[in-house]
Structure formats: structure tokens, C-alpha cells
Amino acid sequence: MNKRSPSSLTTTFLSVEGVIYAVFLVLDLTGRGGQTISIKYAGVLLCLAFSLLGASKGGDKLVPLALALTAGADWFLLVRNDHYAAGIVLFLCVQTVYLVRLRRAGAGSAYPLRTGLALGAGLAVYAAKMASPVNLLAALYFSQLLSNTALAWTLKGTRWRTFALGLTLFVGCDACVGLFNALPPASPLYPAVSIGMWLFYLPSQVLIALSALPNKEEFK
Numbered sequence: 001m002n003k004r005s006p007s008s009l010t011t012t013f014l015s016v017e018g019v020i021y022a023v024f025l026v027l028d029l030t031g032r033g034g035q036t037i038s039i040k041y042a043g044v045l046l047c048l049a050f051s052l053l054g055a056s057k058g059g060d061k062l063v064p065l066a067l068a069l070t071a072g073a074d075w076f077l078l079v080r081n082d083h084y085a086a087g088i089v090l091f092l093c094v095q096t097v098y099l100v101r102l103r104r105a106g107a108g109s110a111y112p113l114r115t116g117l118a119l120g121a122g123l124a125v126y127a128a129k130m131a132s133p134v135n136l137l138a139a140l141y142f143s144q145l146l147s148n149t150a151l152a153w154t155l156k157g158t159r160w161r162t163f164a165l166g167l168t169l170f171v172g173c174d175a176c177v178g179l180f181n182a183l184p185p186a187s188p189l190y191p192a193v194s195i196g197m198w199l200f201y202l203p204s205q206v207l208i209a210l211s212a213l214p215n216k217e218e219f220k
Contacts, residue, residue, distance in 0.1 A: 009050075009053065010210070010213070013046065013050045013209075014206070016046060017043055017046060017047075017202065017206050020039055020040075020042060020043040020046070020202070021043065021202050021203070023036075023039055024036040024039045024040050024043075024198060024202075025195070025198075025199065027039075028194075028195050028198065029195065033194070036198075037078060037079060038079075040074075040078060040198060040202065041071075041074060041075075041078055041079055043202045043205070044067075044070060044071050044074050044202070044205060045071055047067055047070075047205040047206055047208070047209040048064065048067040048068055048070070048071050048209075050209045051063045051064040051067050051208075051209045051212045052064045054209070054212045054213040054214065055212065057213075057214050058214045059212045059213045059214045060101065060211070060212040060213075062097055062098075062100060062101045062104075062212075063101070063208060063209065063211065063212035064212065065097055066094045066097040066098055066101075066208075067205065067208070067209065069090050069091075069093050069094045069097065070090075070091070070094050070205065072087075072090045073087040073088070073090035073091045073094065074087070075087075076090070084134050085133065085134050085137060088134065088137045088138050088141050089137065091141050092137070092140065092141045092144065095141065095144040095145055095148055096144075098148045098152075098167070099144070099147075099148055099151075102148060102151045102152060102155070105155055105160065106155070107151040107152070107154055107155055108151065108154075110147050110150065110151055113147050113150065114143065114144060114147045117143035117144075117146055117147055118139070118140050118143040118144070120143070121139035121140065121142055121143045122136055122139050122140070124139070125139045128182070130182070138178075142174055142178070145167065145170060145171060145174060146171060148167055149164065149167040149168055149170070149171055152164035152167050153168075159211050159213075159215075160211070162207050162208075162210050162211040163207070163208060163211035165207050166203075166204045166205070166206075166207030166208035166210075166211060167204070167208070168204075169200045169201070169203050169204035169207065170200070170201070170204040170205075170208075172196070172200035172204075173196070173197050173198070173199075173200035173201040173204060176193040176194075176196035176197040176199075176200065177193075177197050179193040180193045180194055180197060
């Protein structure tokens with residue numbers, strides 16, 4: 001009859017995500033990564049569900065929106081493994097939502113940084129002779145993720161440190177994605193970056209979901 005406490009719900013969330021994380025890492029490390037798609041996507045959806053719960057208790061309302069867009073992006077990029085431009089556009093929308101969140105928290109906009117990183121990323125794609133609409137879109141998205149990560153670290157408090165760390169791990173994931181697509185399969189780094197993508201990604205989403213909770217007293 002007693003409602004489960006917020007602390008208990010958070011512990012349950014972290015425990016289930018921990019199991020999901022361990023299972024797919026074992027499968028990835030033993031060469032059975034093809035069996036992990038549904039497991040990985042379940043971890044993403046669980047982050048969304050938990051952030052919705054936090055929002056219903058008075059937490060941040062923007063993070064569930066961003067995680068819903070994230071789930072949409074992963075539907076294309078992970079589950080379907082097609083419509084890559086649509087997935088990247090959704091991830092760009094995610095970073096737009098996070099910019100709004102950061103601005104509401106008092107962070108700057110860093111437009112010079114955003115513009116410079118976007119131009120630099122685009123030029124890097126051209127210099128690598130990999131220019132294509134999808135790759136240029138991915139470069140624009142990555143520049144916005146880097147900008148948001150830098151802004152997040154300027155904010156004080158446990159919530160924003162959690163969010164900043166989540167975005168930092170997100171950067172690590174996308175750096176691995178970029179290397180995975182750029183390196184030949186024979187490269188000695190190829191197996192490491194193929195595992196590194198999700199090694200960083202699910203923890204990043206878990207931390208972002210935790211950063212949406214009402215406050216550290218309610219949800220421990």
C-alpha cells in the first residue's frame with residue numbers, strides 16, 4: 001500500500017540500467033554485438049521513462065523532450081540502421097533542447113564558439129575528403145554537442161555537474177562513432193571504438209536522466 005519512495009525508484013532505475021549495461025558489454029566484448037540492439041534500445045527507453053517520472057514529480061520538463069527525441073534518433077540509427085540523416089537531425093534537435101535548458105539555467109549562448117566549432121568541423125570534413133550531406137550534418141551536430149558540453153561545465157551544483165558529465169560522455173560516444181565510420185575495419189583501433197560507442201553512450205543518457213530530477217534531497 002505504501003508508495004515506493006523516490007530514492008527507491010532511483011536505485012531501481014540504476015540497478016536495471018546496470019544490468020542492461022553489463023549484459024550488452026559482455027555480448028559486445030564476445031563478438032555478439034548483433035544480439036544487443038533491443039537491449040541497448042531498452043536502456044534508452046528506460047532513461048526516457050525515468051525522466052518522465054522525474055518531470056511528474058516537479059523535475060525538469062525539457063529533459064524528457066530531449067530523451068524522446070534521442071529515442072527517435074536511436075530508432076533510425078540503432079534499431080532500423082537506416083535514414084541516417086533523419087537520426088542526425090533528431091540529435092541536432094536534442095542539442096537545441098539542451099541549449100534552451102542551459103540558457104534557462106543562466107548559461108551563456110556561446111554563439112562565437114558554436115559558429116567557430118561548426119565551421120571548423122565542416123572544414124575538417126572537407127579536408128578529410130569525406131564531405132557529404134550526412135557527414136556535414138553530423139559535423140554540425142557534433143559542434144553543437146561540444147558547445148553545450150562546454151557551457152554545462154560553467155554551471156554550479158550537483159544537477160549541472162551531473163548533466164555536464166553526461167554530455168562529456170556523450171562526446172566520447174560520438175568521437176567513437178566518428179572513428180568507427182572513418183577507420184578501416186582492419187585498423188587495430190576499430191574493435192575498441194566499436195565497443196566504446198555504447199561504453200560511453202548509455203552512462204551518458206543515465207546521467208542526463210538523473211540531472212532532470214527535482215533535487216538531490218528527493219531523489220538520491
